[in-house]
Amino acid sequence: MLLQLEGIFKWVNTGGRRIFLLKDIDLEVEEGEFISIMGPSGSGKSTLLNVIGMLDGFNEGEYNFLNEPVHQLKEKHRANLYKEYIGFVFQAYHLIDDLTVYENIETPLLYKKMKSSERKALVADMLDRFNIVGKKDLFPSQLSGGQQQLVGIARALISKPKLILADEPTGNLNSKQSLEIMELFKQLNEEGVTIIQATHSETNASYGKRIIHLLDGARDDYNK
Amino acid sequence: MFRNYFKIAWRNLLKNKVYSFINIFGLAIGMAVTIMISLWIIDELSFNKFFKNYDQIAQVYQSQTFNGEIGTGQAQPRPLEFLLRQEYGDNFKHLSMSSWNNSMYLQYGDNTLSKRGNFMQEEAIDIFTPKIIKGEANGLKEKNSIMLSESTAKAIFGNEEPIGKVIKVNNQYDMVVTSVYEDLPTNTDLDLLEFIMPWKHYITTQSWIENAADSWGNNSFQMFVQIADNTTMVDVTNKILDSKKKANPNVAEFNPQIFLLPMKDWHLHSNFENGVQVGGRIENVWLFAIIGAFVLFLACINFMNLSTARSEKRAMEVGIRKAIGSNRKQLINQFLSESLLVVLFAFVVAIIIVLLSLNGFNNLASKQIDFPWSNIKFWSLSIVFILFTALVSGSYPALYLSSFRPIKVLKGTFKAGRFAALPRKVLVVTQFTVSIALIIGTLIVMSQIEYSKNRPIGYDKGGLIQIPVMSQEFNGKQDFMRNQFLASGGAIEMSTSSSPTTAIWSNRGGYTWEGKPEDFQEDFAWTEVSAEYVKSLGMKIIEGRDFSREFATDSNAVLVNRTAVEYMGITNPVGKFIRDEAEEDPEPSLQIIGVVEDVITQSPYEPVKQGLYVFDRDGNGNYYNLRLNPNKSVSENLNIIETTFKTHFPNLPFRYEFIDEQYAQKFAAEERVASLARVFTILAILISCLGLFGLASFVAEQRTKEIGVRKVLGATVSNLWMLLSKDFVKLVIIALLIATPLAFYMMSQWIQRFTYRTDISWWIFVAAGIGALIITLITVSFQSIKAALSNPTKSLRTE
Known part of the structure; x- marks a missing residue:
């Protein structure tokens, strides 16, 4: 099993009232799955992804990732864990404006303290695979949205993660670009990468092998 | 990475x-x-690190007590040398007496130069180890020898071989050049040694020096030592501290303390206050x-x-x-x-x-x-x-x-939350606190200097020159020269004096007068002057009369300054006598003929010292003081005076000093500090303004949308300018509130060191405050007006 959430609660207190962002979430994810999380705006999709991605904490419950109890780990250990195994793809791509395509893709490897020659080889492979060799010296602002997201995915994949977390990866793209990206995800999944995506779109959700519905922070699969 | x-x-x-x-x-x-x-x-x-024996070299100092005040200085009596050599010799590797730094005429052929140097004993060469380039390793062995620095040798002899040549010194003595040494670097505190002559020659040149050999009261010489290897400065000082008192009980009432000032303290730690370093x-x-x-x-x-x-x-x-x-x-x-x-x-x-x-x-x-x-x-x-x-x-x-x-x-x-900007504000306040404090400090230093400069000095320093006449050639010629100068039309009055107008070279005690308190240890500034001294300097007589050539008795007359009258505690001073206390061979009593207004001769920050101006009976003044002819230009006057001088002293170089320039020297140290402080203050303000400018542009950028909205709602440019500038002005005002007491406290401490000091006046703080605010507004306004003038539709569209 890749990861397991048990009774996860997350809340914020505003004006004496407790607002639940996540309510009693249970989730088990096996390696090689492709899961789509659906739900209206504010239902907690992003929060759930952030919790899974260890960018955000939670107030109650247990989270095991590759048999490591995330809720008990220290910050540093946790950072190592997600650095090693998790890649992020964002709706707004979140490429670093001041870095070229090549450098954006390379950055995660820098944080893994990889040697320069190895880095070069890996980035070259990735550029090749995504057919963006010709764009490697361009800055993000010189690319279309679809191309930027491609770079974003390449960056997520460069460190060979077991799990890709994609938060509305096609939210800012037109339908043709969306299709390309989703096909890419499918292909990646077939190669063995576990993918969890949050999405509004039924079409995109259908690429997932399993769909989870959220409403007001709680699982809502049973109504569907 | x-x-x-x-x-x-x-x-x-x-x-x-x-x-x-x-x-x-x-x-x-x-x-x-x-x-x-x-x-x-x-x-x-x-x-002083240049000196090889840096760690072992010291100058011998002496502290003495007068009327409860401890004074400290380098001056030593000659018998101390013999005492230290005989009784305390083990403590020293080398010891050398030295004269003060003298200016002498060195003449070779037609070439006469005025150079500065000391008379020292042979061992001085072992102590200070000058690098000998030519000639003997120790060139002070013979009585008639002279050692020259490289540049002096070059100036006198050019490319000629200097060793063995004879130089006429002050047109009196023939001295043989024995060695040439490399010039001492500028970063030393030893006197400027353009030449060194032997001490044994010095003590024969004038009778008072010769006579000083057994005079414990004549503190007129310097002494340098190199301590022995097995001892320390402190140990030696402890041993010699009371040596003078023990050897000569007569001086015990002044409690003379003999001690070493190590070379490492010469430059940075050489001030003494009431006997304490x-x-x-x-x-x-x-x-x-x-x-x-x-x-x-x-x-x-x-x-x-x-x-x-x-x-x-x-x-x-x-x-x-x-x-x-x-x-x-x-x-x-x-x-x-x-x-x-x-x-x-x-x-x-x-x-x-x-x-x-x-x-x-x-x-x-x-x-x-x-x-x-x-x-x-x-x-x-x-x-x-x-x-x-x-x-x-x-x-x-x-x-x-x-x-x-x-x-x-x-x-x-x-x-960034509301509080994210707080540390930034604290930093801006810090910056401006420092800047404003620097402005205030600089203004106070400047106003103190200005205040002291405007202090009445007691004479007219403009249009006054002095010519040093310390060579024997001038002896007895002062009246003659006065007539020559007056006749030439270059000067309207001339007098002589034993010390320059801007210094006190001699202090004397050993006098008594009617009503002198018991155990009063008097100490007067002593200047010997010619009859026209008061006239030529433009001093003011406030009581009695000036010297006059018409009264033969004026050779035993004395003028006292205003402070001296208070110091001696006498009323109706004119006509009273000041008597020499010496039991055998007393000098004739001095009769006070007049009181002159105080003249600032020493520090312009300190009270004027009680002074006696006595008639110069020998006619051997050290300076000619000339009042230039006001109807001619300065350069004309100088030309005439030089011609007159050269007519009568063709072999001597004509040297002169403007008294106002000499006087201005007294402010040099403080002015140096002030001008450096001014530069640093301006730079500090510049840096702070650069930062403020950057912050203002950032804030303007950050509030672009807000400014757009306000503009659409009807805000004028001046409304917006106020809005954007207000925050910064507030910070500067806070800085002003912190800086003012801080600077006030620190500067009151600083200004305490001057006895004659300005009040720290309120306008300085107001000026600093207004200045800081204006600078802030100018800096900030550039950005805020730019933002206020921008087109709102543009700024709103970007959102």
């Missing part, structure tokens, strides 16, 4: 040219100031070190402020980096490398600034500092300095920026 950091840093620099300029230029100024101050301090600390130039070293540190700190604050102000722009990058695996340490490293890059650039610019301004700085500080290109120590210190600056300026931004939580940033909900 670091290449990646530097790449980003570099691109960031290029992208934000204004910020980069402010950062680099501001830091560069700060660093340049620090580098220059460091060079200055290094130079100060290097003083109280520092000296070291205070300036500290002052400038603190100013340097502050200026650098101000520049670092700019960097911190601008980096954190731009944090919202960098926040996204931080979020992404964290999301793709960066930990906080790596981000901190990244931001530190950015600041390192900026500091590196700034350092290069700073070096350029230093090179360009070193000349001006040297003039300002009267130094001869060269840029230490080949000094490895300087460069390795520079590396430490660069790293330190990068760390100071980069640490806060690095910690702040790396603390962002990624999801917040990435969700786009990140807004």
Whole structure:
């Protein structure tokens, strides 16, 4: 099993009232799955992804990732864990404006303290695979949205993660670009990468092998 | 990894040219100031290190008590030499008596030059080890020998061989050149030694020197020693402390304390107050070190402020980096490398600034500092300095920026909170507190100098020159020369005096008068003058009359100054007598014929000393004082005077000094401090304004939308200008409130050192405050008016 959430609660207190962002979430994810999380705006999709991605904490419950109890780990250990195994793809791509395509893709490897020659080889492979060799010296602002997201995915994949977390990866793209990206995800999944995506779109959700519905922070699969 | 950091840093620099300029230029100024101050301090600390026996050399000092006041000085009596050699000889490796630094005429052929040097004993050569270039290793063995510095030898003999040549000194003595030594470097405190002549010659030149051999009361000589290997300065001092008192009970009432001032203290720790060593130039070293540190700190604050102000722009990058695996340490490293890059650039610019301004700085500080290109120590210190600056300026931004939580940033909900700007405000207040305090300090130093300059000096220093006439050739010719000068039309009056107008060379006690209190240890400034002294200087007689050639009895007359009347405690002084207390062979009593207004001869910051002006019976004054003819130009007068002088003393060089220039010298040290402080203050303000400018532009940018909305709602440009400037003005006012008491306290401490001092007046604080506010408004307004004038439709559309 890749990861397991048990009774996860997350809340914020505003004006004496407790607002639940996540309510009693249970989730088990096996390696090689492709899961789509659906739900209206504010239902907690992003929060759930952030919790899974260890960018955000939670107030109650247990989270095991590759048999490591995330809720008990220290910050540093946790950072190592997600650095090693998790890649992020964002709706707004979140490429670093001041870095070229090549450098954006390379950055995660820098944080893994990889040697320069190895880095070069890996980035070259990735550029090749995504057919963006010709764009490697361009800055993000010189690319279309679809191309930027491609770079974003390449960056997520460069460190060979077991799990890709994609938060509305096609939210800012037109339908043709969306299709390309989703096909890419499918292909990646077939190669063995576990993918969890949050999405509004039924079409995109259908690429997932399993769909989870959220409403007001709680699982809502049973109504569907 | 670091290449990646530097790449980003570099691109960031290029992208934000204004910020980069402010950062680099501001830091560069700060660093340049620090580098220059460091060079200055290094130079100060290097003083006297040239001497091989630096650790063992000392000058013998003496403290004596007069009326409960302890006075300390270098002057020693001759018998002390014999006493120390005989009774305490084990403590010294070498000992040498020395004269004061004298100016002498050295004549060779038709060439006569005035040079400065000392008479010293043979052992002085062992103590100070000058590097002998030519001639004997010790050139003081023969009584009629003279040692010359390299430049003096060159000036006298050109390319001729100097050794063995005969020089006529003061047109009196024939001296043989025995050795030539390398000029001493400028960073030594030993007297300027353009020549050295033997002590054994000196003691035969004048009878009073010869007679001083057994006079314990005649403290008129210097003494230098090199202590023995097996002892310490403190030990030797402890042994010789009471040596003079024990050897001569007659002087016990003055409690003479003999002690060593080690060479390491000569330059920076040579001030004594009531017998206690109280520092000296070291205070300036500290002052400038603190100013340097502050200026650098101000520049670092700019960097911190601008980096954190731009944090919202960098926040996204931080979020992404964290999301793709960066930990906080790596981000901190990244931001530190950015600041390192900026500091590196700034350092290069700073070096350029230093090179360009070193000349001006040297003039300002009267130094001869060269840029230490080949000094490895300087460069390795520079590396430490660069790293330190990068760390100071980069640490806060690095910690702040790396603390962002990624999801917040990435969700786009990140807004620096209301309190995020607080540290920035604190830093701006700090900057302006320092700047305003510096402004106030500088103004007070300047007003103190101005105040002392405007102090009535008791005579008319304009149009007055003095000609030193210390050679025997002048003896007995003063009346003749006076007639010649007056007849020439270049001068309207002339007098002679035993000391220059701007100094006291002789002090005397041993007198009594009617109503003198018991046990009163009197001490008068003693000047021997010719009859027209008061007239030529333009002094004021406030009681009685001036000297007159018509009264033969005036040879035993004395003029006293106003302070002396109070000091002696006599009423109706005119006609009273001042009697010599000596039992055998007393000098004739002096009758007071008049009282003159106090004349500032010593420090313009101190009260005038009680002084006696006695009639010069021998006619051997050391100075001619000439009142120039006001109906002619100064250069005409000088030409005439020189011609007259040369007619009668063709072999002697014509030297003269303007009294007003001599007087201005008294302010040189304080003015140097003031002008350096002024420069540093201006730089500090410049740096603070650069930072303020950057912050203002940032705030204007940040509030673009708000300004647009307000404009649409009907705000005028002046409304908006007020809105944007108000926040900064508030900060400066807070800074003013902090700086005022701080500066007041520190400057009241400083000004205490002057007896004659200005009140710290309120207008200085008002002026500093208004000045700071105006500078702030000008700096901020540029940005705020620009923002206020921008087209609202444009700014609103961008959202």
